[in-house]
Amino acid sequence: GAGVSQSPSNKVTEKGKDVELRCDPISGHTALYWYRQSLGQGLEFLIYFQGNSAPDKSGLPSDRFSAERTGGSVSTLTIQRTQQEDSAVYLCASSARGQGIEAFFGQGTRLTVV
């Protein structure tokens, strides 16, 4: 596609439910990042995929968070047993060279846990 596509754009869920957020990177991009943006907190790194290498999961805040990337393309971020503090905008970015320098972001998924 022309850009990074994320779905859904908005998600409201009840506390304790599981949610899945999807990211379609730009075709051919080997690197994929997930960030979380909370009000007044800037962008918080969650996880990074580069080709077939093991992902860098160092930013995942708890074991309720997991992500996978199938076929080196689409990625899914899963949050289990959602909590109110998980409410944020979840942003996905992809990069052509794995340098992270020219990283192009999607529009984000706004998650609200009620």
Added chain:
Amino acid sequence: QKEVEQDPGPLSVPEGAIVSLNCTYSNSAFQYFMWYRQYSRKGPELLMYTYSSGNKEDGRFTAQVDKSSKYISLFIRDSQPSDSATYLCAMRSPRYFGNEKLTFGTGTRLTIIP
């Protein structure tokens, strides 16, 4: 203490003024410096990228990096109402440090008053 500090503003200036946006950082391993612009409810858009110290100019935008002071700046000349957005600084260390994540500031909200 956060690795990257950025004044959240808000900053309001009249149309045509020169805008100065700044970030400081503590990690001396950072070599790549970026500025992103984010409009409301949109994903961040890469504006400028600079490697190591020095200046880079692109149209009305100038990015400066002073590694000795761990201080980066973005200048916007002849500011326009369409420049009203949140500006995020981001930085990263070289790949050989084994950490490819982008570390962001919290963002400065800028309003250009017509």
